[in-house]
Amino acid sequence: MCCHCPREADALLQFKAEIENYTDNALVGWTTGNRSTYCSWTRVICNDELHVISLNFSGLKMIGRLGPSLGKLEYLEDLDLSHNFLFSELPVEWGRLQRLQTLNVHDNFLYGSIPEELGLLSDLEVLDLGSNKMIGPIPKSIANCTKLRYLDFSRNILMGPIPREYGQLVNLEYLKFLTNSLTGSIPSELGNLTKIKSLDLGMNALEGEFPVELASLSELNCLNLGTNFLNGSFLTVESTSWSQLERLFIDGNNFSGGFPRAVTAMTALRRFYMFNNEFTGGLPENLGQLANFREFSFRSNQLDGELPDSLNNCTQLTMLDAASNRLTGTLDPLRNLSLLSDMNLGSSYRSKSITYENLRGHISDLFFNSFTGTLTDDVILQWPLLQHLYLDTDAFTGLIPKAMGNLSHLKDLLLNDNDFRGPIPAELGKLSNLTILFLQNNELSGPIPTSLADLKSIQQINLSNNSLTGGIPPEFGGLVSLTYLRLHVNALTGGIPPELGQLQNMVYLILNSNNLKGTIPASLANCSSLINIRLSNNELTGTVTQIDFLQLRSLESFSVNGNQLVGGFPVSVYSCTSLKLLDLSSNGFSGELPDNYEYSQPVLRDLRVLGLSSNKFGGSVPGWIWKLPELQVLDLSHNLFTGVWPTNLSGLEGFSRLEASPDDAWVSSSVNNNDNLTQVEGAGRKLFDEISIDAKGSRLVYEYVLTTLISIDLSYNLLSGRLPYALGALRGLTYLNLAHNNFSGEIPQVFGDLLGLESLDLSANYHTGKIPAMLTTISSLGYLNLSYNFLEGEIPTANAFSTRYDISSFKPGNDQLCGAPLETTCVVQNSNASVSSATLGAPWSELQDGTFWRAFEIGTAIGVVIVLGTLSTIPFTRRWLLHPQNSARRFKEAGPRGPAGAYEVRHTHVLLLLGL
Structure with missing residues (x-):
């Protein structure tokens, strides 16, 4: 027995004492009772002198801390603690392990700084601290470990520069600093690492130019510089020594200039990602020399010209992402690439945070390509293994090739935003693996093929903005995986198939702007996952009360405006607690709006948009409408509502905010249905919809995207009484339209508190008194209509108010108004008249004292x-x-x-x- 043996056994037992949990009964036999046989303990290897030389605890799911005890094992050569749940700092005592050759603590929860003492391990060949929570700078002392072959500090929180001293590690083969917060430039001294095979510096904050000294690293197999802030030209030299380079990632930087010509000589290259940079010019004609090319992405640059014909020589190519550049020409250079499985030449997907690890299926929206010509069957048949085909936002014309139906591996087919004409090929129904079919924004015509009902894996269908005719195939009710069906802006006829009610996974049903007739099927209530139902601008009849909204608890948007629907307000919609938009406008609905007195809690608390305009609703406006805390668009115009405004509007919290919610808002647009706003549904889902309002003297259409609209429109009703002072608390208002009612009394001075107001229409009422001087303080007020009232006195002149608007803002009506822009000049009044004028401008409540009314009675009699x-x-x-x-x-x-x-x-x- 060696003299050190008891001390080494005790060191192992002290290590075990810090471990709270582990698997495989790995340390069960480690006890004081058999400490003399520690060399036979599991995971322990000793040499002939009974010294511990190797400990391997990888993947035991050990939970605990690392104490200094293992620093006593002075003969230890290999220590592997990777893939566990160890929480502690690295013990500085490990710097005593002079014989240590391998130290692997990869994938734990180690924190703190990297000990400088590790630089004392002169025999160290493998140092792996990757995937932990280490912070601070990279210690320069590690440069003393000149035998290092493998160094991994990746996926930590290390900061500061890469030490130039690391150029001394001439035996290094793998250097991984991926995913940290390193800054500064890449040291030119790394060009001394002549044995380096993999240099991974991606996902940091490195800046400056790429050092030309690294072009001489002849053993280099993988170079990753992706997602940094590197700039300038990449590879200014005509040639490199990278004859063995297979993987080159320079994506997500600020590299500029022309395509790096030296790349074309790297004949071993398999994967080259240069997307999200600022490269300009054309692709080199000799690009086809890269016969081993498998994946090539140059998306989101400013490259122009045509694809080089030599690409046909890259017959091993499986992925080509050329989207969002300025390319032109045809796809003939791709005719021989039969192994292509992922091709993106378009711009449908949008993502600003792309790395080479999540490349597939994402692009940025910087510049669009302009490929032209037609797709022929011969071209399509050259890509039998294609899985992802993105040819959106280009300029393809002609028919969609029937040969598309032979791409049996195809999962995503995006041909939207082109000029394809003619029918949708029935052969597409043979694509049994297809999950996404986007054909929107073309000029397709004819009926929707019933064969599309054979796409049993389909999840998203978008055929909108075409000229399709005929009915919606009832067979679509069998597409049980379908979550997203957009057929809007076509010329579809017939009814909405009741069979669609079988689609229990349906999230979006968008059928607006067609010629659909008949009633809304009650079976849609079975689609309990529905978030958005848009059936507006059709010829639908009947009622909506047959829909059991109790089953649609996830519904966020329900729009049926512009139909011929009748009946009363659907009371069961109160159960849709997630509802954000409800638009029943431009129909024939009638009756009074029911109050929600039977509900114990306020209903529709998330409602942001309520559109009931152009119907025959009557009676008083129910109290629950004035208590919707998130409401930002209220349109009750063109109805028969009566009664007065409530004096308490504190429940309208959404109108009181000076800024709209950052998550949900609106932007003005003309009437369009451009699906460029639409994302492929999934993470980051947003509710896209439209609402139209009367403002600024015209009808405006708003799309539900990211900006501000806060509006109230009660015009063309029979509302009466005085406008409440509580309106001044709705400080977020941008549009207020109360025209064509029976409102009376003076315009409240508190309107001056609505500092964001852009449009105010109080025309065709019975308002009296003077125009409030406070209106002059609203600098944003671009549209004002006070005509057809009984206002009097001088039009205010402060802040150019009297010259900001033309005569139509005040006339016809208001015969007693004077001053610019009217031709009537105001008469200068004496002091007594001035007092009378001031009295007339006072609030109505201030005139209700006895003195005034006694004077009024005497004056009236006279x-x-x-x-x-x-x-x-x-x-x-x-x-x-x-x-x-x-x-x-x-x-x-x-x-x-x-x-x-x-x-x-x-x-x-x-x-x-x-x-x-």
């Missing part, structure tokens, strides 16, 4: 006597007052519900009061 006397003595005056039609003729344009008729009625009432 006025009546004077008028009666005048009328009895001047027949001409009496006839003029008895026949006011001519004087009111210019007010008749507003129609029976406008102020023209009201203006005449008021004259009649005055005469009746006078007894004439």
